[in-house]
Amino acid sequence: MPRLTLDGIAKSFGGVSALDGITLDIAPGTVHAVLGENGAGKSTLMNILSGLYRPDAGQVALDGRPVPPGDPKRALDLGFGMIHQHLTLVDRFTGAENVALATGGRLDRGLVRARAEAEALAAELGFTVDLDAKVEDMPPGMRQRVEILKVLVRGARIVVLDEPTSVLTPAEASGLMAALRRLAAAGRTVLLVTHKLAEVFAAADEVTVLRRGRLVATLPIGKVDADGLAALMVGADEADMITAVPAATAVIDSHATPVLEVAGLDIDDDAGRSAVRGVSFRIAPGEVLGIAGVDGNGQAELAEALAGLRRPVAGDVLVDGVTVAPGRARERLTRHRVAYVPRDRHHTGLVLDMDGARNLILRDVDRPPVRRRFGLIDRALAARRLTQAITEFDVRGAAHGPARALSGGNQQKLVLARELGHAPRLLIAEQPTKGLDVAATAFVQRKVLELTRSGAAVLYISTELDELRTVADRIAVMSGGRITGIVSRAEADPQTLGRLMGGGTARPASDTRTGDAA
Amino acid sequence: ADEALRVAAVLPGSIRDQAWNQSAYDGLMKAKETMGIDVAYAEGVAEPDQMSAMRDFARRGYGIVIGHGGEFQDPADRLAKQFKDTLFVVSSGATAGGNVATINFDYRQLGYVLGYMAAKVSKTGTIGWLGATEIKFSTELVEGYTKGAEAGKPGTKVLVTYMGDWNDVAKGKEAASAQISQGADVLFPTMDLASNGALTAAKEAGVKAFGIYYDAIVDWPDTVIQSVIMDVNAALVHFLEDARAGKAGGKEYVYGLATSDAARFGSFHEAVPAEVKAEVEALIADLAAGRKQI
Amino acid sequence: MTPSRLLSGAAVPVGAVVLALAVGAVLVATTGGDPVHLGHEIVDRVLLDYWGLSDLLSRMSPLLLAGIAVAIPLRAGLYNVGAEGQIYMGGLFATVVALNLPEGVPMSVAVLAASLAGAAGGALWAGIAGVLKARRGIDEVVTTLLMNYVALNLVSYAASGPLKAPGAPYPYSPEIPEASFLPLLMADTEAHLGVIVGLLVAVLARFALGRTAWGYGVEVAGKSPGAATYAGIAVGRTTVIAFALGGAAAGLAGAFEVIGLKHRLYANFAAGYGYDGLVVAFLAAGDPVWSIISAAFMALLRTAVTTLKSAGLDATAVTIVQGLIVLFAASGLALQRYGAFDRLLARRRRPAGTTAGSGAAS
């Protein structure tokens, strides 16, 4: 069984060092976690393993034999399989076609076989996937599951996973972790990049911590606890900040005019199918309403409609008691001061080919102070915003170059810096901490609470119950396009939420209609 | 050498078009050979570049600069003011004078003869004419051709097709086929390279056709029954000989049947009935002698 | 940009041209020509010559404006393959206006009116493709390409029909009144004011695209339609406006060809400038100001082509060399842009012990 060794790996991009002298030795049959802040170099390292990037120096060896650098094909042949942080799926192919592409499917037979194997594996992992759907029509979670299946079906000996669980449900994530343990038990080597310490403790044998491109420590999992890992990642002085649990202290005035009132909202998806039906709720000033639910149950369409990107079929939306015109994104941003953190930072959140400063003026480029006389842009202001974002949100590597070059987490921070930087009245956040490191996650949650203290309201959409139970005052559960129940934080135990997600209601319900959303 | 007899031509198309441009090129080469004069040319010169190409030759000291096509009229007029010692010649030009000369063929007359003959030869009473774009050359040819057909046999139907392209051989073939399928059994293609396509169609369908510029029967022995030989070649030599003798000036040179070395007809196909042949020859003689006007 | 980088930047296109010319020299030699003599011709008659310069400038005007016509929609993520047709429409509109101006209109007014009409003609023609794209999602590449043929034939019709000069042997219009002639930059040449206008438009376009909120919207619409929707940018309207502005630049080019160069509308008066505009814009990576350089380059090429033809070089060989120059220049620029040369140098340097990259970053 293969023993993986990395010797003095270094890589820089345009003169900026991303990795420097990484030396590692990974035993076969183990799960090896790789931790680090956003931009620490984790993805770069994994991409070097999979042959996508060619290291500037150093080498990777398998059982002492060097792996040719920068050759994905050879890496695959040698048994490397990688699940990329930013999915490598063909949007217009079905799930099955994507699997077939990765497994070298030939003619129809290959497609059928790939499909069958993927299906079996999905069942084993407890994944629900529709392999006949096109990837572009899948919710993010399902895409992630296809990406995982695609690699695992190939039967890799060294499985590299770069933040594979960021959009999975807890059940799916734990299914995956169990599967990784089984792979290790079968003698495979697993490398797991994650920001979720719980996963590290659940699945890993060993953990390596990177900080700013350097290897800080490699430790067996028994020798370290969460605080210790945090300290290794960010340095001891900053570690306290992370673990300081944010307390929800905003005062909610439930009698005041709600900041957001949604009444009888019906929304169709891109294909014209009903995605959200009869959704009504209110969010009071200072309140965080969490939306829980399995991905693809209408959350995305709801968020888009509230942000003005999608025109609802029926229903009213009121912000601060004022009805907002349907489908008018600009007006929401400016007049109603609605901030929106979209789930897809690549597609909607950022203009990847523009630099950080220009991305930070996306919301208000056409109004003062950004817009000056003769329609000129105040470039100095944009630059100041970037400096501010870099210091306040700790966006690493954004000083120069396009947003595309940033690490996934840092891209997310850029979006957050823009959306939270305008004192919004209402924040709609879809998976806002997706891909953020531990410190940044805590920071964002603190910022959200800070916002509520100023009387703003927050709609916080997440598939992670733990996160919702930390930030939300109440949690609404969406299933089949409906809100199946809204419970207070105190009532929000996993059993209740789980039942609601299954389509049940909090009260043993009579008005449960599950079939008609199809 | 004789300053005035350095001759240059600006050609809008390819010297291998087997038609308008090639005939000028051949004429230059023949003049070079037979008269020993210094010649130059620039081929494939697009409209935006035509003025500067002509000027370039004038500046290089060519005493005669030919713009080979009606589109050179205006550039020639303008340059004539700048280069007073240069004689500018416009083939198919409209107006001569000063140091601008034009060389023209009597397209109406030449078209008339072929129209006349076509009407006589046609069994279906429908004949065809094919061209590329509506320039003087085309419109006058069509005009003469139509009149000639009416004279040859009143009521003859003339199908006229403008292809919009001089060199699209495949389309030339289809354009001719379309005429043939409408009953045309004598065709007169007047494009450049595209005429090859039309002649191919005629050959395949077994109908008759006319050649242009040279005696095309040699290349299309079963198809071509007569050719109008607009011998730009000979016309040029004619003109240049005048020029060498110091007789050339800003005049309109028109070549027609009266100047039979420059504008004449080729060989009759043996299938042309003797009486038709005789009538056509008589017509040509009348026109050449000026006994008949169109 | 350090001087050495600038130097290497210039080295690439020059290298491409040299390489293509080397191929050309071989071709010339095979047909019995004298490459050295032809080289002299280019230097003497194009580069170091009053008339050569004037030719270069008169061609640079339509090339630059056509480049901008491609560059502006490109910023919005749209391919304008229709600069050719837009130029033709510009020429047509300008001619109609110039021919119908009342007598005694002062020169500045006549020139302005004809120019604006040309710009409007181009904008209108491009705007159709823009509207079809914005409203119906119809691919702009194919509409603009097809509309070129329509425009060409429309001009051909106008020049051989309603606008034809009486007795003209070829489809062209009567001469436009002298009041509407675009002033010349160089006496007795065809180098008209168009190139100056082109330079101004280039700078203005760069400024509007790079510095204004409007330009920002265009950029976002081009680079990320998703983000544009998020920010409430009206992608459809941006599409139409970007297209119309591009078309206006092309239309201006067409107007200048008529009022600056030919003084008449000809059936094929601007052959090929629109397609060359694609080369101009893409070689400049879509930047209007860099387009000045690439337009000058293409103008030089076009001028040299005519000169080489008159110097007796076979036109087919000239066309081959022209194609190779374009092909090599594009490849060379790309290799440079993506750092292939740097990597090559670095790899060669590495054995000597220096770390890659660190030396160059200063």
Added chain:
Amino acid sequence: MIDMLTDPTALGDLFATMLRLSVPLVFAALGGVFSERAGVVNISLEGSMILGAFGAAWGAIAGGSAGWGVVTGAFAGGMLGAAFGIATIYAGANQIVAGIGANLAGLGLAAFLHRLSASGRAAENRVPGFGDVSIPGLADIPIVGKALFSTDPMTWAAILAVPLAALILARTGIGLRLKAMGENPRAADVAGLPVRLYRLGAVVVCGMLAGLGGAVLVLSQVFLFTEGMTAGKGFIAVAAVILGRWSPVGAALACLLFGLSDAIQLRLQFANGDVPYQLFVVLPYLAAILTLVGLVGRSRPPQASGSFYRRESR
């Protein structure tokens, strides 16, 4: 002129003209589909067509048979495709610019070589081409019979090539991978597939197909090579690719539309002498635009088409 549509002979004739005008386009457009589906926008079809036409003429004369012409025609077209592919896929040259350069080089080269190898008189350079082969019985089917079953092998090849190309793209592993190169080359790369090689392969095949399109003109239609004989057909093929939404069948239908409207305009013209001929000449383009607006509508090119794939760019 109604008899063009009612009289069976005239209709059959129209059909035949449509087919002949379309076949060269169909080959080139199929090539374009392969190239663009693999992510390379290829406007050098015109250059490949003309080189293919020259290659076919040269090969058929040198080899003494039309069969050789097919081989050399495809080869010549493919060579230009390869040059264009190396510039765009390996060096990263902009695909539009490189396409324009390749077209010029191809047009120039074909004419240059022709001038070197042949005399100035077309009829002296007659090319042995394909004759029509008739299938008895089928050829007598009214209207379509003669055009389809009494024709030359290249037409049959084109008719077979369309479903074959569709099958390859829709049903084979190669097709799946090729499409992946055009949609998301990174996904293909991480699956261990040689992205640049696939793309180059597609572009070379494209050049060969376009070369065949040029060869058809020479070997099946006019039996000689002349300078500039493709007369912009390569650009029409580019339009057909988009009009046909990047699918083989769609592109072929678009070619038929161009062929049909050209066939119709050539027949309409001489019955309407007072209508300016330009109106007839633009008929195919207007028909295509109207089809786009009325029938085709919104279309999405392959996601990564036109882009240069570099591994280490994000």
